[in-house]
Amino acid sequence: MKNYVKQVVIAAAAVLATGTAASAQYPDRQITFIVPFAAGGPTDVIARIVGEYMSRSMGKPVIVENVAGAGGTTGITRAANAAPDGYTIMMGHMGTHGAAPALYPNIKYDPTKDFTPIGLAAGTPILVVTKKAFPAKDLKSFVAYLKANDGKVTEAHAGVGSVSHTTCTLLHSVIGAKGARVTYRGTGPALNDLVAGQVDYGCDQIVNLVPQIVSGNITALAIATAQRSPALPDVPTTKEAGLPEFEVSAWNAMFGPKNMPKDVTDKLVGALDKALDDEGTRKRLLDLGSVLPDTAGRTPAALQKLVESEVKRWGPVLKAAMATEKAADAK
Numbered sequence: 001m002k003n004y005v006k007q008v009v010i011a012a013a014a015v016l017a018t019g020t021a022a023s024a025q026y027p028d029r030q031i032t033f034i035v036p037f038a039a040g041g042p043t044d045v046i047a048r049i050v051g052e053y054m055s056r057s058m059g060k061p062v063i064v065e066n067v068a069g070a071g072g073t074t075g076i077t078r079a080a081n082a083a084p085d086g087y088t089i090m091m092g093h094m095g096t097h098g099a100a101p102a103l104y105p106n107i108k109y110d111p112t113k114d115f116t117p118i119g120l121a122a123g124t125p126i127l128v129v130t131k132k133a134f135p136a137k138d139l140k141s142f143v144a145y146l147k148a149n150d151g152k153v154t155e156a157h158a159g160v161g162s163v164s165h166t167t168c169t170l171l172h173s174v175i176g177a178k179g180a181r182v183t184y185r186g187t188g189p190a191l192n193d194l195v196a197g198q199v200d201y202g203c204d205q206i207v208n209l210v211p212q213i214v215s216g217n218i219t220a221l222a223i224a225t226a227q228r229s230p231a232l233p234d235v236p237t238t239k240e241a242g243l244p245e246f247e248v249s250a251w252n253a254m255f256g257p258k259n260m261p262k263d264v265t266d267k268l269v270g271a272l273d274k275a276l277d278d279e280g281t282r283k284r285l286l287d288l289g290s291v292l293p294d295t296a297g298r299t300p301a302a303l304q305k306l307v308e309s310e311v312k313r314w315g316p317v318l319k320a321a322m323a324t325e326k327a328a329d330a331k
């Protein structure tokens with residue numbers, strides 16, 4: 001072997017050996033868990049519940065960092081560009097990894113190619129909620145009120161491409177009326193304003209809402225799933241409430257940047273699995289209305305499939321919904 005070739009081979013072997021040794025010790029320090037929305041929102045709550053168990057089972061702290069902005073795409077872009085060493089992971093969701101590509105032509109990541117899927121954490125039914133003092137008390141009268149005050153009633157959402165924005169866009173296209181949009185850095189702060197009566201309504205994921213609905217601080221008009229939620233048995237489905245066309249659910253899932261070493265990915269997959277098998281963690285998530293995936297539904301391969309089908313699904317749905325909104329504006 002020529003000398004320089006030998007050196008390259010030795011150097012490559014050394015890199016491989018270090019890589020493997022580093023992976024074998026993984027994690028030997030804290031893991032940063034990027035949540036692309038403000039604290040107190042559904043994605044944050046799920047990440048903190050799951051992350052807490054993972055900290056215990058992996059023996060190193062899993063620390064949530066909230067990096068909000070641009071409907072979650074700011075935090076996800078940051079996380080996608082982090083070193084793929086397992087020390088930066090993220091909680092993506094139906095918006096950041098499904099709807100956003102249809103809404104941001106210059107988005108800097110491809111949900112189907114730029115990530116290492118780790119696993120689905122929780123399905124999250126969507127509810128239509130209003131402030132307590134809202135004049136309409138059921139979904140039918142809410143629709144009538146929105147139509148009568150088209151574009152004037154304030155709607156809280158977490159930025160273009162977020163779940164709250166996407167699902168309310170769908171709602172508006174179904175009923176043929178919309179609100180005046182108010183943007184927040186997450187539905188955590190949006191919910192605070194809803195409770196304070198400073199905004200009128202929103203579409204949000206269940207985990208955020210259960211405590212406030214149960215204590216009567218906001219009103220839940222309907223849940224957009226086929227069945228009622230065991231966490232909110234008194235809230236009617238959209239079908240029961242007269243709007244069967246509006247049926248939609250979201251999901252939250254853990255990803256790493258692309259090209260994470262397989263043994264590191266396997267450890268994270270195992271840690272998420274353990275968290276979702278842990279009774280205490282399950283109870284906390286279920287009490288907040290999450291729908292927990294079964295073991296087959298939370299594999300990295302199942303998540304990759306879900307992302308691919310969501311990107312395909314949301315593109316045309318959102319284009320059609322936004323065209324309906326525009327056509328209504330032009331009238």
Ligand code: ASP
Nearest residue numbers: 041043162163164186187
């Ligand atoms: N999931 C976001 C949050 O945690 C909000 C959204 O996507 O609507 O705030």
